[in-house]
Amino acid sequence: MQFTLADLETIVAARAASGDTKASYTATLAARGVEHVAKKLGEEATETVIAAVSQDDASLVSESADLLYHLIVLLQVRKVPLADVMAELGRRTSQSGIAEKAARPDASGAGTHDE
Numbered sequence: 027m028q029f030t031l032a033d034l035e036t037i038v039a040a041r042a043a044s045g046d047t048k049a050s051y052t053a054t055l056a057a058r059g060v061e062h063v064a065k066k067l068g069e070e071a072t073e074t075v076i077a078a079v080s081q082d083d084a085s086l087v088s089e090s091a092d093l094l095y096h097l098i099v100l101l102q103v104r105k106v107p108l109a110d111v112m113a114e115l116g117r118r119t120s121q122s123g124i125a126e127k128a129a130r131p132d133a134s135g136a137g138t139h140d141e
């Protein structure tokens with residue numbers, strides 16, 4: 027069976043709850059709080075961007091895994107279930123991203139999706 031983000035969320039929740047900062051990187055991150063985890067997530071996002079534009083596929087896969095892991099830890103520290111994120115993504119499948127952006131209250135009708 028394929029490993030899923032929900033499986034990772036279960037592992038991360040258990041490791042964060044363990045408080046075992048000697049044995050668990052997750053526990054170390056969680057103990058340092060949301061601001062530290064958010065900073066790490068930003069660093070991993072930057073490393074993923076660099077891999078995307080200038081490194082090979084293996085590097086992009088590795089940096090993407092780091093990015094998703096740190097996002098799961100951030101959600102855990104904020105006590106936001108991954109299921110809430112998946113439900114939001116599921117809700118969005120009812121329309122295209124372009125239609126969604128045009129329907130926003132602040133949409134001016136000008137501009138493109140790249141802005």
Ligand SMILES: N=c1c2ncn([C@@H]3O[C@H](COP(=O)(O)OP(=O)(O)OP(=O)(O)O)[C@@H](O)[C@H]3O)c2ncn1[C@@H]1O[C@H](COP(=O)(O)O)[C@@H](O)[C@H]1O
Pocket residue numbers: 037038041049050051052053066091092095
């Ligand atoms: N998927 C991951 C995962 N991806 C990345 N990392 C860690 O994220 C860190 C990123 O490296 P960096 O160089 O950016 O950070 P660092 O310099 O090591 O750390 P800082 O001092 O900067 O905080 C490394 O220590 C990686 O080992 C992960 N650590 C844990 N997991 C998963 O979480 C599970 C539990 O891990 P522990 O909590 O460590 O038991 C593991 O079995 C994995 O399934």
